[in-house]
Amino acid sequence: MQINQHARLSIAPMMDWTTRECRYLHRLLSKEALLYTEMVTAPALVRGGAMHLLDHDASEHPVALQLGGSDPTELAAAARLGAEAGYDEINLNCGCPSDRVQSGAFGAILMQTPDLVADCVAAMAAEVSVEVTVKCRIGVDDQIPQEVLPDFLDKIRAAGVRRVTIHARKAWLQGLSPKENRDIPPLDYDLVHQMKADFPDLHISINGGIATLDEAEAHLTRGLDGVMIGRAAYHQPADVLCAADPRIFGCGTVTDPVAVVQQMLPYIERELQNGGRLHAVTRHMLGLFAGRPGARHWRRHLSEGAARKGAGPELVEEALALVTHRAPQPEQDLQGA
Template sequence: MKTNQTYRFSVAPMMDWTDRHCRMFHRSLSKRALLWTEMVTADAVIHGDRSRLIGFNEAEHPVVLQLGGSEPAKLAEASRIAEGFGYDEVNINCGCPSDRVQSGRFGACLMQEPDVVADCVAAMRDAVSIPVTVKCRVAVDEDPPRETLFGFVDKVAAAGCEVFTVHARKAWLSGLSPKENRDIPPLDYDLVADLKAERPDLTIILNGGIKTLADSAEHLKTFDGVMLGRAAYQTPYLLAAADRLIETGEGDDTLDMDACLAALETYRPYMAEQLAAGWKLSSMTRHMMGLFAGQPGARGWRRTLSEKAVKPGADLSVLDEALRHVTEAVVPA
């Protein structure tokens, strides 16, 4: 398989974070980053309020819908719906370690059921023409990482999946909370690198613990792509340099003030539309807190947004007030 630049840089699916407002904000910073929805269960897509759950703006492309589930027929139907909505890709969550996904027999526990995942992939691929991909961990609990990861990938790849995003940690389904599962299990980049080296025809995207674009650039020498989660969300100014990383492989973590200001101008009409549609200003500004992290005036930016955007009737004048803390800050010589 030839490396597809679409996968060079992704923003991870994050529950309660990567909603449609977040994705539009991130798109205002990067034209080329691959954006992901929060995970949505197949049942919810089939039976729920689809417009609310999986509706998105055309400007978000390329965008992936991540699905949770383990029943091939339901995942196939949810995939058909996703393709009808215009998603560029559907992904099966085989990495989330929360109690909720365990009780529903999806997420990380599916690492122990590669035959089930293979059946799901086959059914989904039969149902749609868009790519069907998988996001997973390296193993679960006491399972041996190398045997588990390679066995899982081989079985699922045989069903037609060509793209795997691998969070390079084990998932501990008992003893660790979902939050602890993001940090405590040690990272094993070498194992995922071995997977790429020994399965060169597959597209392997590395996820887990990547904090900077400089680190991303280094990883891109080995992997087909990188996925950033909390770093992209908490310091979104990194996304302003993501397109250069995608195009040239060069990682620059310097905050580009002009690019950030331009992104806000791009995002502003969308914010106005959403306010007119009844959304609260805080629904959008909550994703913007870290935009100027480390810069003079950043504290005033955050404080104004956190205190005033939540008030009834808050409008774009709050954004302008917050922005003045940054634009009027005196930068030391």
């Protein structure tokens, strides 16, 4: 399967969330969905030599590296490092609205300088053989999305980009926090669909507010090439990913979250042997049984126990027993699960 086909469903890059431990879990849930790293800044790699930020497990493929930056030369060097590390795609972040990102002149603020973005992606593509893609917003601040987004897409397409993910919200660089920027600006799904009609040669994925496979299938049926899901895939990973392969990709089977937990145990053992912390893995597993009887007990057992000295895979097995062997819960317990 080509990477464009894997991009029919992708999991959004999310700072502090889509770590390598998280991606390992998500890959067990879906063999086909395209996974993304957290954003890694080009200066951290090129100037800081933080090569550990490129660490990933071979099982994560297909997996894309998202870069942040605004200097074409530096981004090209970082893209080369990412490709040499084995990533299947290099993505440029043009959507993150945080103050820290703005101060580095990258992220959503790049929506204001499409010519610079074009220079960046052209420089990156010249250095790597894997695909260079862009994740962007529909605009920022007082920009008129219906005007700026077509111009932005036209310029990055001319620079060689063939696949883009559009977060269907504006970003407000002043006045809203990053968290508020994920919820408050209104969604404009129709504009993203219009961009597909206007740029039929581009592979366009939609992002923002999509929480279920039903919603993802609706966007695909309307003609978009892909759907990227973020927070819902993190907080309710089984709901989004367990049935993704047969429903979105037409292959494979529905995965069982209980079996996935059991498959995580050898990975956890390896991580601990290599000096890792149990909490670094289990914090990404807390939502695995969201909505199921015993989910609250699963979360509590992991949350309270994973940070304890000497905690290991047996803690996860204990928590799993609270889900798989628990009698049906009272109605109020199910509501809190």
